[in-house]
Amino acid sequence: MAVKVLINGYGSIGKRVADAVAKQDDMEVIGVTKTKPDFEAKLAVEKGYKLFAAIPERKGLFEEKGVEIEGTIFDVIEDADIVVDCAPGGIGKDNLENIYKKYKVKAILQGGEKAKFVEDSFNALWSYDRCYGKDYIRVVSCNTTGLCRTFYAVDSVTDIVKARVVLIRRGADPNDAKRGPINAIVPNPPTVPSHHGPDVVSVVPKFEGKILTSAVIVPTTLMHMHSLMIETTGTTRDAILDAIEKTPRVFTVSAEDGLNSTATIIEYARDLGRPRYDLWEIPIWEESVNVVDNEVFLMQAVHQESDVIPENIDCIRAMLQMEDDNMKSIEKTNKSLGIK
Amino acid sequence: MAVKVLINGYGSIGKRVADAVAKQDDMEVIGVTKTKPDFEAKLAVEKGYKLFAAIPERKGLFEEKGVEIEGTIFDVIEDADIVVDCAPGGIGKDNLENIYKKYKVKAILQGGEKAKFVEDSFNALWSYDRCYGKDYIRVVSCNTTGLCRTFYAVDSVTDIVKARVVLIRRGADPNDAKRGPINAIVPNPPTVPSHHGPDVVSVVPKFEGKILTSAVIVPTTLMHMHSLMIETTGTTRDAILDAIEKTPRVFTVSAEDGLNSTATIIEYARDLGRPRYDLWEIPIWEESVNVVDNEVFLMQAVHQESDVIPENIDCIRAMLQMEDDNMKSIEKTNKSLGIK
CATH class of the missing domain: 3.30.360.10 (Dihydrodipicolinate Reductase; domain 2)
Known part of the structure; x- marks a missing residue:
């Protein structure tokens, strides 16, 4: 059964992580969030992703602009096996403290966050084993x-x-x-x-x-x-x-x-x-x-916008203990994306 | 008495060398050359530099455009104690072989030329003494x-x-x-x-x-x-x-x-x-x-356009044996330009 992944922040990294997760046969995107109803939000809906307001107070904004949302992040977070936080640098740490820990959901932060806020720092070649089964991990920067x-x-x-x-x-x-x-x-x-x-x-x-x-x-x-x-x-x-x-x-x-x-x-x-x-x-x-x-x-x-994307996929597999061999996860991710 | 300096090539480096030479009390600019009558050529004349056609065949071009020239490089080269070659990279070597050696005039090439074509490579701090009295020297690149x-x-x-x-x-x-x-x-x-x-x-x-x-x-x-x-x-x-x-x-x-x-x-x-x-x-x-x-x-x-300018001035002093202490030449050049 596919694990349920929530992408919090459908921006430069988030939209790429969502598309990469969608390509995995062992994962599914249960939702993506946006803080505002811009062109990326509209495209997310067009692509078939379930869109949620990242900030509950801004829910009305989406309705005003006619961008269909399924609710707020708090309507979906309890269904998630893991959240990939793709908020701008510095916000991930706040989300970790205020949301993910409170809801006891595993979370991946991005490289804009400091190492000290998480249990460990992830690279599929080096630290897959160390991050195996962990709850709060950071995929390092591009x-x-x-x-x-x-x-x-x-x-x-x-x-x-x-x-x-x-x-x-x-x-x-x-x-x-x-x-x-x-x-x-x-x-x-x-x-x-x-x-x-x-x-x-x-x-x-x-x-x-x-x-x-x-x-x-x-x-x-x-x-x-x-x-x-x-x-x-x-x-x-x-x-x-x-x-x-x-x-x-x-x-x-x-x-x-x-x-x-x-x-x-x-x-x-x-x-x-x-x-x-x-x-x-x-x-x-x-x-x-x-x-x-x-x-x-x-x-x-x-390529600053994309080299961390396959790492996020492997990090999900490590944290949810879906595959204990890092090279097998890397190979699976690569194959799904078309990396030789 | 001021030594007579000819600047062959009044472009990015040449116009700066000319202005720096003009500021020295022990040097004078006896002429500058251009291959074409463009705005730099016109400004050279306006500034009071004697302008010569760098390529004799192009003399007519200057006359056509109404840019006053005093003749060609061959009308002035025998009056020069030294030529500072500021031609584009690669041309300086040809000028050295075809003009300066033939007319037995000392010449400074710029850093776009290779070290092997000259007697030595100049930097005022390091190789002033080595270049002292020499005939063909290269001021290294910016x-x-x-x-x-x-x-x-x-x-x-x-x-x-x-x-x-x-x-x-x-x-x-x-x-x-x-x-x-x-x-x-x-x-x-x-x-x-x-x-x-x-x-x-x-x-x-x-x-x-x-x-x-x-x-x-x-x-x-x-x-x-x-x-x-x-x-x-x-x-x-x-x-x-x-x-x-x-x-x-x-x-x-x-x-x-x-x-x-x-x-x-x-x-x-x-x-x-x-x-x-x-x-x-x-x-x-x-x-x-x-x-x-x-x-x-x-x-x-x-600053790629200018850091070699004071080096060219010191190089002239070394090659023409005008000052045997490099630090004194550096100080004199610096003072003339307003370098503290």
Whole structure:
């Protein structure tokens, strides 16, 4: 029997999680919530999702706009086996305290929430077992997810001594006409190391003190990019390429093939026919993979809107104890989405 | 008596070099050249520079457009003590072989030319003495100049074991409406390490094998940015801040002061009343300066259009043996431009 999943917050992440859950044969979407009756709310209804007001006081707003809702979140939450919270960063923690714990329903928060508010931090490759059967878990951010996957590949063939990463972050998502920068590079945070290293450690405690990151924001909407420099105890370029090949949800792209920027990588995802051109996997530039003095160099991109989506699916399976082998869950999720 | 300087190519770099030379009491601009009679050519004449056609065959073009020229480069080159070549990258090498060597005139090429075509590579802090009295020298690129200055500061208080740098490069200059990217991050080169490390080594041979760089291009026009991670034999944050304070042409800026991006840094240069808002110095974010396990972290920006300008002035002094103390030349140049 399919487990019942409620998506609280049908925005950039929520709508993607809903569509991914709907594709699983062991899960069903029992509802999605919205705070306001905008185009996303209308499309949710058109798609056949049961829509609920995320904030009871705003129920009237939906009725005024003629957007059909089934009630409020409190009319559906007791039916849910798990809630995937996709509220904006910082709100998830409030929802956890005020709603999920009160209603004793398992909940997944997203990477915008801090590690300390939940029992553990999830990545399907690294912490599936630790999150197995747990009640309140956080799927780490898009950037941390991308780093965790690549470190998994490298860690599978050598030991990481110290990794240095510079994150070149997109300024805003494609649908966001409010944020910038339009013409500037912004050190963000201006302090170094940034919080991204510790966030990886929340998933992989053995990397404590070994991941040093800095980050800037640049005027682009399509993807983040990472430049990684990973000191190891010893490896070769071929071993790393082989490890990437064997690691789920990472793959190599070649600049020589025309995949020479985040723009052409997104064009590739569009040509693949991906829904919303989502690229759930982390593309790593083949040309950039190099080993000098046991140090692995590589550059990768991260589709900020979608790489965490399959992780949310696997996290549901772990928390509801639906599958005890993480690689089997990953394979099942990948197959459902069309990830090779 | 003032030395006679000819500027071959009155474009982004050339017009700035001309204005800087004009400010020196020991140098004079005997002419500037242009390949076409555009607005820059017209402004050069209005400013009082003697204009020459860089390509003799195009002399008629200037006459057609009513832009007054004094002749072609070959009418003035024999009067020059030195030529500062500011032609587009790759052309300088041809000019060196076809013109400067033939006319036996000393010449400075810019960073777009390769190190192997000249006798040595110039940075006022590192290689002034080596370039003293030489005939054909290259002032290294804006990015390499920025790195050389910061490494000088760090090297003045500790030994650099290995430095890793990620360069986040501006996509185009502000006046360039042809180039991009508009919405993408481009690994450029897609191979790692990039050529920027070896370019630093062309100035500082003792860093051979110690500078590992990667580079991306992003959609911005104002400045480049660098994230530096420099392993040392041991130092402190205070020592590094002190070294930055004492090193010419680098200074700290504070994000807390509002100088939190390349955009606000350029606004600062505009408010300072700098010509063309040029920022000849390298701003380093104070908040980013950190030392963890003897590794220095910092982030800096580079005004690609102008940081090499004072270097060209010092390079003239070195090549024409006008001043044998590099620090005195630097001080003289700085004073003339208004650099503190």
